[in-house]
Amino acid sequence: MTLNLFPFILMPLIGAALCPFVGKLGHKYAERLSVFILLFGLLLAVLNIPVCAEYQTRVNGMLGPAWLAGDVFSLFSVVMIYMAALSVTVFSAFYKREDDRGALYYALLLASVAGMSGVALANDFFTLYVFVEVLAVCSFSLIAFQMKAESLEGAIKYLVISAPASLFIISGVSLLMLSTGSTSFASVLSASGGGDNPAVIIIMGVILCGFLLKSGLVPFHTWTPDAYQSAPAPVSALLSGIITKMAGVYAIIRIMMLLRVAHPQTTAAIGSALMLFGAASIIVGALAAMYQKDFKRMLAYSSISQVGYIVLAAGAATPLALAAAIFHFFNHATFKLTLFFNAGAVEKATGTTNITKLGGLENRMPWTSWTSVIAMLSTAGIPPFSGFWSKFLIITALWQAGFHGYAGLALAASVLTLGYFLILQSRVFFGNLPEELSGVKEVRAGLLLPGLCFAALMVAVGLYFPLIFSNFVEPAVVLFL
Amino acid sequence: MSDLVLSNLLLNWYFVALLAFVGLYCMVASRNMLRIIVGIEILSKACILALLACGQALGNVNLAQTLAITMIAVEVVVVAVALALFVKYYGVSGSLDVWKMNKLKG
Amino acid sequence: MTLHLALLSALLLFCLVAAIAQNLLYSGLALALSSVMLSLLLFEMSAPWAAVFELSVCAGLITVLFISAVSFIERGEVFLKEDRLRFYALPVFLAIFGLAFWLLSEPLTKALVPAMPGTVQLSVGDLLWNFRWFDVVGQICIFLAGVLMIRTFFSRSKKDV
Numbered sequence: 001m002t003l004n005l006f007p008f009i010l011m012p013l014i015g016a017a018l019c020p021f022v023g024k025l026g027h028k029y030a031e032r033l034s035v036f037i038l039l040f041g042l043l044l045a046v047l048n049i050p051v052c053a054e055y056q057t058r059v060n061g062m063l064g065p066a067w068l069a070g071d072v073f074s075l076f077s078v079v080m081i082y083m084a085a086l087s088v089t090v091f092s093a094f095y096k097r098e099d100d101r102g103a104l105y106y107a108l109l110l111a112s113v114a115g116m117s118g119v120a121l122a123n124d125f126f127t128l129y130v131f132v133e134v135l136a137v138c139s140f141s142l143i144a145f146q147m148k149a150e151s152l153e154g155a156i157k158y159l160v161i162s163a164p165a166s167l168f169i170i171s172g173v174s175l176l177m178l179s180t181g182s183t184s185f186a187s188v189l190s191a192s193g194g195g196d197n198p199a200v201i202i203i204m205g206v207i208l209c210g211f212l213l214k215s216g217l218v219p220f221h222t223w224t225p226d227a228y229q230s231a232p233a234p235v236s237a238l239l240s241g242i243i244t245k246m247a248g249v250y251a252i253i254r255i256m257m258l259l260r261v262a263h264p265q266t267t268a269a270i271g272s273a274l275m276l277f278g279a280a281s282i283i284v285g286a287l288a289a290m291y292q293k294d295f296k297r298m299l300a301y302s303s304i305s306q307v308g309y310i311v312l313a314a315g316a317a318t319p320l321a322l323a324a325a326i327f328h329f330f331n332h333a334t335f336k337l338t339l340f341f342n343a344g345a346v347e348k349a350t351g352t353t354n355i356t357k358l359g360g361l362e363n364r365m366p367w368t369s370w371t372s373v374i375a376m377l378s379t380a381g382i383p384p385f386s387g388f389w390s391k392f393l394i395i396t397a398l399w400q401a402g403f404h405g406y407a408g409l410a411l412a413a414s415v416l417t418l419g420y421f422l423i424l425q426s427r428v429f430f431g432n433l434p435e436e437l438s439g440v441k442e443v444r445a446g447l448l449l450p451g452l453c454f455a456a457l458m459v460a461v462g463l464y465f466p467l468i469f470s471n472f473v474e475p476a477v478v479l480f481l
Numbered sequence: 482m483s484d485l486v487l488s489n490l491l492l493n494w495y496f497v498a499l500l501a502f503v504g505l506y507c508m509v510a511s512r513n514m515l516r517i518i519v520g521i522e523i524l525s526k527a528c529i530l531a532l533l534a535c536g537q538a539l540g541n542v543n544l545a546q547t548l549a550i551t552m553i554a555v556e557v558v559v560v561a562v563a564l565a566l567f568v569k570y571y572g573v574s575g576s577l578d579v580w581k582m583n584k585l586k587g
Numbered sequence: 588m589t590l591h592l593a594l595l596s597a598l599l600l601f602c603l604v605a606a607i608a609q610n611l612l613y614s615g616l617a618l619a620l621s622s623v624m625l626s627l628l629l630f631e632m633s634a635p636w637a638a639v640f641e642l643s644v645c646a647g648l649i650t651v652l653f654i655s656a657v658s659f660i661e662r663g664e665v666f667l668k669e670d671r672l673r674f675y676a677l678p679v680f681l682a683i684f685g686l687a688f689w690l691l692s693e694p695l696t697k698a699l700v701p702a703m704p705g706t707v708q709l710s711v712g713d714l715l716w717n718f719r720w721f722d723v724v725g726q727i728c729i730f731l732a733g734v735l736m737i738r739t740f741f742s743r744s745k746k747d748v
Contacts, residue, residue, distance in 0.1 A: 009724065009728075013724075013727070013728060013731065016731055016732075016735070017731060020735070020738070101739060101742060104735055104738055104739045104742075105739075107735050108732070108735050108736070108739070111728065111731055111732045111735060112732075114728050115728055115729075115732070118721075118724070118725055118728065122721070124721070126548055126551070126719075126722065127719075127721050127722055127725060129552075129555075130551060130555055130722050130725035130726065130729065131725050131728070133555045133558075133559060133725075133729055134725060134728045134729045134732055136559070137558060137559060137562050137729060137732040137733060137736060138732045138736075140562055140563075140566060140736070141562070141732070141735065141736040141739055141740075144566060144569070144740075145739060147569060147573060147740070148573070149570070149573045149574045152566060152569060152570040152573060152574075153570070155566055156514070156566055156567070156570060159562075159563055159566065160508070160517060163521045163524070163559060163563070164505065164508065164521070164524060166559075167501075167521075167524045167525065167527070167528050170528045170531070170532065170552060171497075171501075171527075171528055171531050173532075173548075174528070174531045174532040174534075174535040174536075174545075174548075175531075175535065177532075177535050177536065177539065177544065177545065177548075178490075178535035178538060178539055181539060181541065182544075183548070489591070492591075492592070492595070493595070495685075495688065495689070495692075496595045496598070496599060498684075498685075498688050499599055499681060499684070499685055499688075500598070500599060500602055502680075502681060502684050502685075503599070503602050503603060503606055503677065503681060504602070504606075506606070506677055506680065506681075507605075507606040507677075510673045510674065510677075512670075513611070515611050515614075515653070515656065515657060515660075516606075516611070516614065518653065519605050519606060519614050519615075519618060520606070522605075522618055522645070522649065523602045523605065523606065523618075523621075525645075526598070526602065526621065526622070526625050526645075529625065529629075529637070529641065530598075530625065530628070533629060533632055533634055533637060534632075536634070537632050537633075537634075542632070542633055542634050545634065545637075546634045546636045546637040547718075547719055547722075548719075549634070549637040549640070549641075550636060550637055550640050551719070551722045551723075551725075551726060553637075553640055553641060553644050553645065554640075554644070554726050554729075554730075555725075555726065555729055557644050557645075557648055557649060558729050558730060558732070558733040560649055560652065561652055561733060561737070562733055562736050562737075564652055564653065564656040565736065565737060565740050565741070566740075567656065568656055568659050568660075569740055571659070571660055577660060
């Protein structure tokens with residue numbers, strides 16, 4: 001029984017092509033079309049999980065036709081993609097004012113979903129490159145959609161870092177082709193079988209450099225705060241929640257998954273470099289976040305920090321560490337989406353994202369405040385929320401693998417995370433309401449709905465963690481062995 | 482592997498490295514945004530050369546050609562999008578100076 | 588062999604000119620010429636498809652796009668006052684880098700051993716349409732995204748953007 005995952009790319013692609021035409025009938029129809037496609041896709045993906053998990057596949061045993069991966073990680077990524085995109089679409093529907101070009105926005109969103117699904121389903125490094133470029137083009141357009149000078153600036157800064165990164169990836173792919181005769185994932189496993197070929201280190205190193213640039217890790221993070229700050233709130237949410245991660249971190253996790261199986265020494269070498277970058281990102285992100293005056297910019301630095309956690313776990317490359325990295329991937333998507341949605345809600349209600357000008361919104365915007373609190377506590381790793389469990393798994397995995405120093409660092413950084421979020425929460429929501437904001441009211445229900453769903457999800461995942469552990473995490477770990 | 486193939490490969494890769502250096506230098510040192518595009522283009526040429534050099538050494542030139550064609554198609558879209566962004570930025574802010582892009586700080 | 592070397596050197600030379608030229612139009616022209624050189628090089632490497640594509644797309648399409656973008660910009664901006672010294676220093680830095688790379692690339696050359704071409708050689712048509720059809724899907728996606736972007740940026744809407 002083969003699993004055909006191609007519809008996940010085809011549906012949004014067709015939707016993206018149709019949206020501008022449907023939009024001519026009316027702005028609302030384009031929205032409804034995209035919501036419909038994404039909802040359908042999400043249901044399809046979720047229903048496929050039990051089917052996919054039945055297969056006793058090794059992580060490198062890709063299912064389906066030659067160039068479509070079908071393993072659990074891919075399917076899980078597809079679920080995350082659709083979930084994130086659906087929530088952003090719903091949020092955007094209520095956030096944007098009536099706009100002539102609204103249909104193009106939804107079309108771009110669907111195109112980016114198609115690109116991300118392509119990344120998840122790629123079984124080949126070159127295909128990965130092509131779809132990551134699709135994502136890049138969609139991101140530039142989405143960031144700069146409202147064509148303000150700031151947004152264009154953010155998009156340009158992203159472009160200038162992203163283009164050389166792609167070219168690094170291509171150089172790595174050409175070296176891979178030279179060494180093994182083909183560019184697929186499977187060829188990494190067979191590269192000079194058995195022993196540790198120095199070629200593999202060079203090749204993977206070059207390819208990883210490209211992906212590190214794209215994922216916004218330290219010291220390649222300079223574009224991230226600018227891009228997230230200047231994009232409109234739903235776009236920032238999409239970028240931070242899923243696009244940057246699919247474009248960069250997904251590939252990093254895949255590469256570590258592949259290297260682990262065939263080249264233990266290379267894994268150790270590359271893994272330690274990755275852990276260094278991850279640890280640096282955690283610290284720099286957390287420290288820089290404390291000094292920010294803009295809500296979205298602080299969230300951007302927080303993203304850098306959390307992505308550092310994922311890469312730190314991926315670098316350790318033990319089965320538990322990889323499973324923890326994937327779990328954190330999922331959790332981070334939920335928290336960041338909620339937080340960026342709330343930032344958008346605050347911006348819509350008060351007109352500003354400058355923390356120094358905000359305060360005391362707790363009473364006026366209770367729902368926003370509560371979902372923010374839940375998301376922040378979850379990010380900082382406070383029980384009983386889902387974030388606690390993923391951080392716990394990461395720290396445990398690091399400790400078990402012998403990286404005591406890094407485990408301690410991860411733990412200490414959680415305290416920093418809690419610190420800057422408390423600053424944010426107290427400045428924005430607690431405290432006294434300034435004069436100018438006395439007319440502020442809670443935003444419409446539609447804007448709150450995605451945030452509430454994610455908050456409920458965070459609580460549910462946190463409380464039912466033992467169930468999740470035995471049903472999802474353990475099989476994933478077994479898969480990697 | 483025959484010596485000739487290997488030395489050819491090395492020669493090609495040497496030039497790939499030189500071209501990549503020129504491209505990166507151009508991107509980093511330029512103040513005018515359009516010159517950044519020139520840098521990206523030079524880097525693309527280096528990559529195409531790299532792909533085909535590897536393909537030739539491998540013997541499977543057709544695979545390398547196919548990849549190169551796809552890559553060129555992808556690059557042209559990226560360059561078109563980049564130019565569109567720059568032209569719009571010029572329209573909105575009146576300048577193409579990279580050093581003047583400092584609205585986002587912190 | 589010498590033709591190959593000559594073409595490679597010409598390519599490098601034109602790219603240098605493109606990087607250093609002060610006038611962006613000359614840069615564009617040098618870039619087009621370097622594309623032609625690369626195309627000839629690809630022909631010489633027995634990769635005719637890639638050569639033709641490179642010629643038509645890079646030497647043609649991208650140059651046209653570049654020149655039209657330059658024409659949108661006012662004269663004053665095109666000749667932005669840049670620190671010329673940095674650019675004239677490029678050949679010097681390049682020479683230093685080239686020397687260093689030559690001397691230090693021992694480990695690299697040992698590692699880059701080509702694999703044996705075991706599989707049968709498929710033709711380009713076969714490869715593109717059958718073997719790597721997923722890449723073609725990717726190309727479709729990216730063209731769609733590009734078209735959407737151009738429409739987003741340059742559409743004439745009823746309201747003033």
